[in-house]
Amino acid sequence: MAEEIRLAQPKEYYRAFLEKEVRPDDRELGEFRPTVLNIGCVSTAEGSSLVKLGNTTVMCGIKAEVAEPRYGRPTEGYIVPNVELSPLSSPNFRPGPPPEQAQVLSQNMVDFLDTSQCIKLDSLCISSGKLVWVLYIDLVCLDYDGNVMDACTLALMAALKNTSLPVVTVDEDTGDVKTHLSTHSSLSVDSCPVSTTFIVFDNTVLLVDPTREEELLATGAVTVVTEGDNLCSVYKPGGSPLTDEQVEMCVERAFVRGKEATALITDTLCSIDR
Amino acid sequence: MASFIVLTEEQQRLQREAPPEAVLRCLTSELGCLTRQDGSASLSQGDTTVTAVAYGPAEVRMARERIDRATVEVVYKPKVGLPRPVDRKKENIIRNTLESAIMGSAHPRSAISVIIQETEDLGSNLACCINAACLALLDAAVGLNFMVAAVASAVMEDGKIVTDPEKKVEEKAVAVMTFVFESVDHKLVSVLTYGKFTQEQYKVCRDLCRQTAQSVFAFYRESLEKKLLKTV
Numbered sequence: 149m150a151e152e153i154r155l156a157q158p159k160e161y162y163r164a165f166l167e168k169e170v171r172p173d174d175r176e177l178g179e180f181r182p183t184v185l186n187i188g189c190v191s192t193a194e195g196s197s198l199v200k201l202g203n204t205t206v207m208c209g210i211k212a213e214v215a216e217p218r219y220g221r222p223t224e225g226y227i228v229p230n231v232e233l234s235p236l237s238s239p240n241f242r243p244g245p246p247p248e249q250a251q252v253l254s255q256n257m258v259d260f261l262d263t264s265q266c267i268k269l270d271s272l273c274i275s276s277g278k279l280v281w282v283l284y285i286d287l288v289c290l291d292y293d294g295n296v297m298d299a300c301t302l303a304l305m306a307a308l309k310n311t312s313l314p315v316v317t318v319d320e321d322t323g324d325v326k327t328h329l330s331t332h333s334s335l336s337v338d339s340c341p342v343s344t345t346f347i348v349f350d351n352t353v354l355l356v357d358p359t360r361e362e363e364l365l366a367t368g369a370v371t372v373v374t375e376g377d378n379l380c381s382v383y384k385p386g387g388s389p390l391t392d393e394q395v396e397m398c399v400e401r402a403f404v405r406g407k408e409a410t411a412l413i414t415d416t417l418c419s420i421d422r
Numbered sequence: 423m424a425s426f427i428v429l430t431e432e433q434q435r436l437q438r439e440a441p442p443e444a445v446l447r448c449l450t451s452e453l454g455c456l457t458r459q460d461g462s463a464s465l466s467q468g469d470t471t472v473t474a475v476a477y478g479p480a481e482v483r484m485a486r487e488r489i490d491r492a493t494v495e496v497v498y499k500p501k502v503g504l505p506r507p508v509d510r511k512k513e514n515i516i517r518n519t520l521e522s523a524i525m526g527s528a529h530p531r532s533a534i535s536v537i538i539q540e541t542e543d544l545g546s547n548l549a550c551c552i553n554a555a556c557l558a559l560l561d562a563a564v565g566l567n568f569m570v571a572a573v574a575s576a577v578m579e580d581g582k583i584v585t586d587p588e589k590k591v592e593e594k595a596v597a598v599m600t601f602v603f604e605s606v607d608h609k610l611v612s613v614l615t616y617g618k619f620t621q622e623q624y625k626v627c628r629d630l631c632r633q634t635a636q637s638v639f640a641f642y643r644e645s646l647e648k649k650l651l652k653t654v
Contacts, residue, residue, distance in 0.1 A: 252514050255507040263617055368522070379624060381615050382599075386518025389568075389609035392628065399621060 159350075159365055166353050173202075173359065178401055180357045183409070185302070185416045187310045194283075195311025195335070199303040202359065203293035208303035209286050210311050214325075217273070217280045225272025225280035229257035231287045231300055238292035238360070253300060256383075257287065260301055260373060264341035264380045267308065271336050275318040279325065283311070294359040297371055301343040306413050311335040341375040342409040344402035351388040356401060370395065372402035430644050444634050446573070446586045449641050453561045453649045461562025465554035467586060469544040474554035476562040478534030486533070491526035495535040498551065501543065516552055519572075519602055519612045523556070525565040534564055545588040546574035548600050548614065553638060560646060568604040570611055571638035573631040575599055577623050585634050597623070601631040605639050608632055 154161045154172075165172050175181070181202030190196035193209040217224060231253040235241050246254075261267065272281040285307070287300050312332040318325050347358040347366035354370075355362055363369075368387020373380040379399065384390070430449070447468030456462040461476040479492055486493045496517040498509050505513070516538065524534055536555050540547065549572035556570050576587035576595035584591055592598050597617030604611050610628070619627075 248510060248514065251507045251510045255511040258507075259511075259616065263615075265618075368518075375618065378618050378620055379615075380618055382613050382624065383615070384610065384613045385515040386520070386522050386602075386612050388522060389604045389607070389611045391607075391609055392625075395610060395613075399624075 158361065162349065162362075162365060166349065171355065171362075177353065178356050180405065180408075181359075183302070183412060185306055185412055187306050187413075187416050188420055194313060195307045195309075197303045197306035197310060199299045199306065201295055201299045201302075201357065203291055204295055204299050205289070205291040206296060206299040206303045207288050207290055208300075208307040209288075210307050211284045211286070212311070212313050213282045213284065214274065214279050214316065215282045217277065222277035223273040223280070224269040226282045227258075227261055227267060227269070227272075227285065228282065229261065229285040229287065229304065230254050231257060231289070231296075233289050233292065233296070237289040240292070253297065256297065256371075257285070257300060257304060259381070260304070260341065260343070264339055264373070264375050266305070266337050266339045266341060266375075267335065268338065274316050278323075279316070279318060281313060292360060294361070294363045295345050295357050298343050298345050298357065301341070301373070302409060302413075305337075305340055305342070306416070308335060308337050309340075309413060309417055339375050340410045340413060341373050341380050342402075342406040343371055343373045343381075344398070344405040345369060345371045346398050346401075348388050348390065354394060354398065356405075370398050372399050374399075374402050374406035376406075377403075430641060432640060432644065444585055444630050446634055446637055447588070449638070451557055451641070451645045453557065453645055459562070461558045461560070461564070463554050463557035463561050464541075465550060465557055467546060467550045467553070468588065469542060470546055470550045471541040472547070472550045472554040473539045473541055474536060474551070474558040476534065476536050476555070476558040476564060478562065478564060479529035479532035480535070482531065482533035487531055490530055492524065492529040492531075493533045494521045494524055494526065495533055496520065496555070497535070497537045499537070499539045501540045512548060512551070515548070515612060515614060516555060519552060519570055520555060520559070522611060523566050523568055523570045523604070524559065525567050528565050534559075543589070545590075545592050546586050546600070548572065549574045549586070549602075552602055552612075557642065557645065560642065561649070568606045569639060569642060570602050570604055571635040571642075572600060572602040572612075573634045573638065575601075575627045575631050577617070577619055577627065581623075583623075583627055583630060585630055599624070599627050599631070601628060601635075603632055603635045608635070 184200040186198040194212045195210040233250040312334040315328040315331045348368035371383040450466040452464045455464045459475040464473045498513040552572035575585045577597040597619040599615040602612035
């Protein structure tokens, strides 16, 4: 019977649960799904990671290439993140050009890296005015069960911390470029920003880490990015209006999650030997 | 054609009296600046200028039809070139914001489209876009749950806070935050931030922007009053 109600009247079904301050998947309102992190799973990439947030699965691979720096910015490399939401991950996506959601997510990743300054673009410089590193960050969603934003940012940070680049030297006189494939240096990642997403149900109840089903019923969403004790971003693209207390509650919860996620990344990095 | 330019005295008085940080640049609007649309508005905040038009309720494409409410479509046109992911994100934020403002359930199976053309971006562009879109919807007499007012603020290196920053100030700022408030309970509808900041700075900016948003609402009222007086 419960399954029929869930299909026919999903809102009513959720309301019955939320009245008792619990969600249909046994979680509390402020509880994340179990997070599984695997770092360095793609051996052909410079850095990689796989994140599972409940059923949501996102894989991240970082490829590095050398290129000429942009005119006027001789010492800055580039970072090009791209999020792919293919039909593989959910029936909601069709083959063809990237859907709007994927474009917005990609832009969110660009802003996430820009704002948090976790990678100094100057550190990607090989030879000023001649050669810089370009990092192509590909985030592929394999299973879409909601909250892809948080899964993407976690995968992105884990993969960046795992990235090591071969040492490249440029001969000053002859201009010859030499790559030392046997020696690697790891990328300097200065900070570890973490994002936490909430949805608003029925204009009032806030749920952290929504599943796909919850996202469909949501009347709004909030994403908070924290980095240590600072905020990197509070992002609420429309939806039902919230009071200041509600937003502050989200921020408080995000700080707790920030510590958890940072610890998870550090622990996983320690447990793999590179 | 009902078109005119409003340069409110009330606005200027508010600007003089408010503490130095809670000031908006000079607001100018022209409602019904175009003739073939259901509603149109051109809004300048200082030198940042945006033209927005609204159509609706109109026919909706089958694939986008919703049986219980109106579909809100927003197109953002940058000044030069094709829309990039940056513009898509902007479009997405504006659409979600307007979706909550528009009384969608009054027009099921129809579309309400808003087209926004950037004319000049000299700071606080997103805020100007949202305000212009709201004015266009008011001009088109689309039913709204509440009006929305957007205000941007910038945190400078020395901790000073500037509301409605110019482009030059935005570039120098440590953090730029854009807040959108609704007109009924003044709750927060949208927020977009850029740069690192503390919780304390966030609260100060939010309260300042909320205060400044009141003058935007006053400006909406005045613009509409002038337009209606003109048509009578």
